[in-house]
Amino acid sequence: MTDFSLHPQLAADCTVLADAPLSRLLLMNDAQYPWFILVPRRAGLREIYELDLAGQQQLLAESVEFGRAAMQAFGGDKLNVAALGNMVPQLHLHHVVRRIGDPAWPAPVWGRHPAVPYTPGQISERQQALRPRLGADWRWL
Amino acid sequence: MTDFSLHPQLAADCTVLADAPLSRLLLMNDAQYPWFILVPRRAGLREIYELDLAGQQQLLAESVEFGRAAMQAFGGDKLNVAALGNMVPQLHLHHVVRRIGDPAWPAPVWGRHPAVPYTPGQISERQQALRPRLGADWRWL
Numbered sequence: 001m002t003d004f005s006l007h008p009q010l011a012a013d014c015t016v017l018a019d020a021p022l023s024r025l026l027l028m029n030d031a032q033y034p035w036f037i038l039v040p041r042r043a044g045l046r047e048i049y050e051l052d053l054a055g056q057q058q059l060l061a062e063s064v065e066f067g068r069a070a071m072q073a074f075g076g077d078k079l080n081v082a083a084l085g086n087m088v089p090q091l092h093l094h095h096v097v098r099r100i101g102d103p104a105w106p107a108p109v110w111g112r113h114p115a116v117p118y119t120p121g122q123i124s125e126r127q128q129a130l131r132p133r134l135g136a137d138w139r140w141l
Numbered sequence: 142m143t144d145f146s147l148h149p150q151l152a153a154d155c156t157v158l159a160d161a162p163l164s165r166l167l168l169m170n171d172a173q174y175p176w177f178i179l180v181p182r183r184a185g186l187r188e189i190y191e192l193d194l195a196g197q198q199q200l201l202a203e204s205v206e207f208g209r210a211a212m213q214a215f216g217g218d219k220l221n222v223a224a225l226g227n228m229v230p231q232l233h234l235h236h237v238v239r240r241i242g243d244p245a246w247p248a249p250v251w252g253r254h255p256a257v258p259y260t261p262g263q264i265s266e267r268q269q270a271l272r273p274r275l276g277a278d279w280r281w282l
Contacts, residue, residue, distance in 0.1 A: 082223035086247035
């Protein structure tokens with residue numbers, strides 16, 4: 001097994017925000033929704049069930065902590081959590097804070113509307129809203 | 142908190158297959174994909190992070206066991222696991238076994254094509270393929 005590296009498509013579509021103990025936190029470059037991705041930093045993973053039990057539970061813990069924080073930070077009505085990976089096989093877990101009336105509501109966000117890129121200032125705002133709501137073991141990059 | 146009951150939309154769209162210790166297993170009535178849903182049998186839940194820690198870990202364990210079994214039973218290329226709930230707020234976790242070239246591939250399945258209902262015989266085939274791959278604590282209905 002080789003060392004972990006982020007899939008080039010995720011690297012192209014996202015901004016790296018932080019590393020939790022297991023996962024890298026990415027911001028999807030689409031200002032229409034607060035849309036984040038957790039990527040376990042283990043090479044060769046495609047499915048959640050390929051992680052060992054400790055890894056599965058760590059991913060769950062990071063997903064739960066992140067999801068609750070993001071819902072609070074961005075005032076969401078519903079959180080969408082999904083591991084799809086049909087286009088990018090590297091295991092990655094979407095977390096999309098949905099608001100009633102957002103551009104895709106109530107449909108899922110994937111493939112719905114062309115992405116609206118963030119300005120650097122908007123990316124910083126996303127980060128500042130999250131940072132105080134996440135634990136000290138999230139290392140911001 | 143009232144007793145658990147399945148959301149009427151899930152009851153209308155799905156066939157109940159089994160109860161795991163925490164979750165009810167449903168088969169989505171769309172023969173185009175092996176598409177299943179786990180619904181924790183706790184009233185009033187909307188988000189994974191609203192479960193207590195033991196409940197979160199039980200849901201994860203059932204999702205992992207079920208996902209691996211379904212991928213083996215139906216020869217999947219990629220598993221899609223998702224908690225969306227924009228239309229049906231009751232917490233439910235989709236598990237869709239995806240195959241390269243299936244009707245929606247590589248897009249997500251939601252809202253893609255009208256459902257193609259199963260015949261009773263096909264439902265029984267789905268159940269028979271899964272049953273030997275799941276533990277004794279899945280009670281078949």
